[in-house]
Amino acid sequence: MLAGRKRRLALLALVAAYLLLLALAPTALGDAITPESGGGSKNATDIDTLYKITLYIAIVIFLIVEGTLIWSIVRYRARRGGPEPAQVRGNTPLEVGWTVGAALILVVLTVVTFLYLGGIKDPPASGPSGLQADTAQFASVDQPRPPKGSSRSLNLKVNGQQYVWRYDYPGQGSLFSYYEMVVPTNTTITLDINASDVIHSWWIPKLGGKADAVPGHTNHTWFKVTEPGLYRGQCAELCGAGHADMRAVVRAVPPDEFRAWETRQRNDIRAAQTALSEQRREREKRGEID
Amino acid sequence: MEVAALTREEVQPRPEVVVHGLQERPRGWLEWLTTTDHKRIGLLYLFATFVFFIIGGVEALLMRLQLAQPNGTLFPGETYNALVTMHGTTMVFLFVVPVLAGFGNYMVPLMIGARDMAFPRLNALSFWLLLFGGIVFYVSLFFDPPQAGWTMYTPLSDDAFSSTGGVDAWILLIHLTGLSSLIGAINFVATIHNMRARGMSWGRMPLFVWAILIYSYLLIVALPSVAAAVTMLLTDRHFGTDFFDPTGGGDPLLWQHLFWFFGHPEVYIMVLPAFGMISEIIPVFARKPIFGYKAIAASTVAIAFLGLLVWAHHMFATPTSTVVLAFFMLSSFTIAVPTGVKIFNWIATLWKGQIVFKTAMMFATALPALFVIGGISGVLLAIFPVDWQLTDTYFVVAHLHYVLFGGSVFGIFAGLYYWFPKMSGRLLSEGLGKLSFWTMFVGFNMTFLVQHSAGLSGMPRRIYDYSEQLHVSGYNLVSTIGSFILGIGVLITVINVLVSVRSGRKAGNDPWRGNTLEWFVSSPPPENNFDVAPRVRSVEPMKDIRREVDRANRPAGSVAQPVASGT
Numbered sequence: 001m002l003a004g005r006k007r008r009l010a011l012l013a014l015v016a017a018y019l020l021l022l023a024l025a026p027t028a029l030g031d032a033i034t035p036e037s038g039g040g041s042k043n044a045t046d047i048d049t050l051y052k053i054t055l056y057i058a059i060v061i062f063l064i065v066e067g068t069l070i071w072s073i074v075r076y077r078a079r080r081g082g083p084e085p086a087q088v089r090g091n092t093p094l095e096v097g098w099t100v101g102a103a104l105i106l107v108v109l110t111v112v113t114f115l116y117l118g119g120i121k122d123p124p125a126s127g128p129s130g131l132q133a134d135t136a137q138f139a140s141v142d143q144p145r146p147p148k149g150s151s152r153s154l155n156l157k158v159n160g161q162q163y164v165w166r167y168d169y170p171g172q173g174s175l176f177s178y179y180e181m182v183v184p185t186n187t188t189i190t191l192d193i194n195a196s197d198v199i200h201s202w203w204i205p206k207l208g209g210k211a212d213a214v215p216g217h218t219n220h221t222w223f224k225v226t227e228p229g230l231y232r233g234q235c236a237e238l239c240g241a242g243h244a245d246m247r248a249v250v251r252a253v254p255p256d257e258f259r260a261w262e263t264r265q266r267n268d269i270r271a272a273q274t275a276l277s278e279q280r281r282e283r284e285k286r287g288e289i290d
Numbered sequence: 291m292e293v294a295a296l297t298r299e300e301v302q303p304r305p306e307v308v309v310h311g312l313q314e315r316p317r318g319w320l321e322w323l324t325t326t327d328h329k330r331i332g333l334l335y336l337f338a339t340f341v342f343f344i345i346g347g348v349e350a351l352l353m354r355l356q357l358a359q360p361n362g363t364l365f366p367g368e369t370y371n372a373l374v375t376m377h378g379t380t381m382v383f384l385f386v387v388p389v390l391a392g393f394g395n396y397m398v399p400l401m402i403g404a405r406d407m408a409f410p411r412l413n414a415l416s417f418w419l420l421l422f423g424g425i426v427f428y429v430s431l432f433f434d435p436p437q438a439g440w441t442m443y444t445p446l447s448d449d450a451f452s453s454t455g456g457v458d459a460w461i462l463l464i465h466l467t468g469l470s471s472l473i474g475a476i477n478f479v480a481t482i483h484n485m486r487a488r489g490m491s492w493g494r495m496p497l498f499v500w501a502i503l504i505y506s507y508l509l510i511v512a513l514p515s516v517a518a519a520v521t522m523l524l525t526d527r528h529f530g531t532d533f534f535d536p537t538g539g540g541d542p543l544l545w546q547h548l549f550w551f552f553g554h555p556e557v558y559i560m561v562l563p564a565f566g567m568i569s570e571i572i573p574v575f576a577r578k579p580i581f582g583y584k585a586i587a588a589s590t591v592a593i594a595f596l597g598l599l600v601w602a603h604h605m606f607a608t609p610t611s612t613v614v615l616a617f618f619m620l621s622s623f624t625i626a627v628p629t630g631v632k633i634f635n636w637i638a639t640l641w642k643g644q645i646v647f648k649t650a651m652m653f654a655t656a657l658p659a660l661f662v663i664g665g666i667s668g669v670l671l672a673i674f675p676v677d678w679q680l681t682d683t684y685f686v687v688a689h690l691h692y693v694l695f696g697g698s699v700f701g702i703f704a705g706l707y708y709w710f711p712k713m714s715g716r717l718l719s720e721g722l723g724k725l726s727f728w729t730m731f732v733g734f735n736m737t738f739l740v741q742h743s744a745g746l747s748g749m750p751r752r753i754y755d756y757s758e759q760l761h762v763s764g765y766n767l768v769s770t771i772g773s774f775i776l777g778i779g780v781l782i783t784v785i786n787v788l789v790s791v792r793s794g795r796k797a798g799n800d801p802w803r804g805n806t807l808e809w810f811v812s813s814p815p816p817e818n819n820f821d822v823a824p825r826v827r828s829v830e831p832m833k834d835i836r837r838e839v840d841r842a843n844r845p846a847g848s849v850a851q852p853v854a855s856g857t
Contacts, residue, residue, distance in 0.1 A: 032743040035679055047679045058666045065662050072640040073655055085643045090582040102630040106623040113673050120675045198446040199542060201607060201682060205748040209678020210607040215445060216536030219609040236682040236750040238439045241367035244753035
């Protein structure tokens with residue numbers, strides 16, 4: 001009898017400890033249960049907030065359900081000589097109640113989602129300290145959705161290939177880069193994303209959600225970085241043996257520095273092209289190629 | 291516990307001719323090869339699928355070994371991707387779906403008071419198609435296993451990027467196991483509609499039978515879509531069509547739509563029968579009737595119907611218009627309601643019961659506890675802007691394992707511990723059973739709870755290594771250790787089965803004081819199941835029978851007080 005009571009007490013203590021741990025989890029392990037994605041760009045921050053709101057509602061539901069379940073399991077264990085339990089077969093008001101209750105919570109989640117959707121989906125205008133572009137250079141003819149109230153944004157073409165990302169910048173003369181995308185801060189960057197072989201998925205966690213790069217389709221997303229720095233990510237759709245190695249980094253720099261990089265990169269590419277054609281001409285002259 | 295004394299002799303069946311022109315049956319292994327008995331076929335299913343479960347589990351452990359530390363070097367990317375593909379395919383097509391067919395095969399005729407399935411030979415064909423599907427798939431190990439993931443997304447699975455025969459082996463597996471499931475499903479539907487005992491109206495049918503019926507209808511609706519898709523993939527690969535090839539005017543997204551139109555109902559195909567099992571087990575061990583029988587049966591139907599309307603929530607990151615995304619978010623939300631109803635009903639069944647914690651009941655009560663976590667992460671994933679951040683990360687891996695392991699597999703283990711005495715005539719060891727339960731429970735949560743965090747930290751799924759910069763090394767190490775604890779837990783049950791099948795205690799007809807008709811017959815049941823199927827007067831026919839036996843015995847002052855006397 002005593003042993004039984006001790007065991008029950010120990011069990012209750014265990015359950016209490018477990019519940020306490022769960023209750024403390026959000027504060028102590030905040031890092032572990034929320035995405036490490038906010039802070040880079042507004043869309044990522046909004047997704048973060050939306051996740052957290054849902055999570056807090058979910059934690060309440062979780063505690064109620066698990067609490068009732070564990071309570072029932074502990075409290076209503078069979079005891080020797082215990083009475084035959086009442087043979088209850090249902091309770092219509094109660095059942096209707098929890099059905100409607102569950103539905104109402106989902107209505108709330110729907111409303112919250114649509115409140116945040118605009119901020120996540122629609123690219124805003126670039127900030128005043130963003131890239132001051134002469135529109136001729138940066139407007140893209142086939143840009144899908146110009147940002148609200150302003151046409152000042154930088155539109156990049158992102159192309160996924162096994163196992164590297166290629167970025168094409170607008171403007172005259174070719175300007176492109178692989179792996180590292182250099183962007184100006186405080187400037188809205190819109191991305192047109194596609195793939196040239198298999199499906200890849202563009203993802204920089206701090207700069208917003210994923211956008212699948214599907215051959216034959218163009219997907220869109222955007223970001224706007226305020227803090228200069230490196231933002232890392234990697235391909236999120238299985239694309240072959242090197243999937244894990246298909247990484248990407250966005251380097252955000254102040255607009256002046258971006259201009260400098262842009263000029264240097266354009267010149268480098270032009271120089272490389274010139275060198276290539278000279279080489280070809282020389283080898284033709286030597287009769288090495290037709 | 292006193293061995294239940296309710297035998298056929300005591301019920302005094304009317305004499306009747308049961309078999310005409312009895313043919314001599316082959317003996318030994320030939321008998322297993324040629325059998326059309328639903329119980330033997332059920333056992334074949336269970337044995338084969340558990341072997342595949344072990345193989346799939348070993349593949350999972352190999353992946354966890356590779357990921358235990360950053361920059362793992364155990365396998366190159368190709369081998370790792372093959373493991374990913376084999377593990378997913380094995381668990382879905384060769385374990386969870388067919389193991390449920392195995393339980394259904396064995397139990398449905400017994401639970402509805404029938405002597406066999408409607409089409410015994412088709413039933414045997416179902417099993418052999420499944421086995422050959424599995425063998426065809428695993429033979430690819432000897433040339434080149436598929437590496438494009440169990441979802442086999444095009445163009446990666448197309449001939450340009452997966453030129454070896456592994457994908458073709460996978461396609462054949464889908465066709466063979468699909469045909470097996472389709473034939474099996476038709477058999478279940480015919481059996482359940484036509485062969486129920488007298489008095490077993492729809493409102494008195496056991497909830498597990500309800501679940502198997504809905505499982506069958508879902509298979510019939512969903513399978514043609516994937517059968518069409520893999521046929522198109524086969525012709526794309528070998529006969530020059532371009533259904534999914536963008537360079538020829540096809541569309542890779544068509545594959546995803548066709549695949550997930552099957553793939554999402556498949557999730558409910560895998561989980562509804564497990565829900566059905568614990569809807570049988572919980573009331574038996576709580577010594578209370580199931581709370582809200584009609585609500586549970588109706589929610590099964592509702593989940594199945596809604597489950598057909600949510601497939602594109604697997605495709606939230608694809609180039610798809612916002613209206614479509616919003617539709618699939620809302621339809622996915624609505625599924626949370628009937629699922630929640632089930633969980634509330636199970637808890638209400640436990641409430642104020644007298645709960646007897648046999649191993650079967652421990653697995654059964656763990657199911658709602660774990661499934662709630664999978665359900666909640668499911669709601670988070672259904673919010674499509676949030677999904678943009680979470681999809682294709684370890685958060686999804688954690689979510690789907692809480693649904694399919696915490697839901698289906700814990701249910702399957704509950705069913706195993708609950709029905710093993712009926713199938714073998716012997717009880718499984720409770721000591722080993724409880725040890726297995728706690729090892730699996732701890733191991734499972736260790737493996738998959740931290741995977742949520744790894745995903746939230748930015749770890750994509752299906753990567754064969756990761757860098758230290760990602761700060762997920764700790765999570766992965768815990769997960770790997772947990773997976774081996776989980777493996778040990780499964781192993782303990784395997785040992786338990788192997789030991790108990792020979793030397794376990796005799797179970798008797800009705801060791802748990804069950805509610806349904808399978809506990810009326812001897813353990814293991816005779817070949818014809820019932821000489822006379824009892825007339826069913828309520829949703830718990832065995833309770834009625836026990837009461838009747840009590841009443842018959844009391845006035846006579848007989849010593850026999852067989853089963854109603856408690857433990």
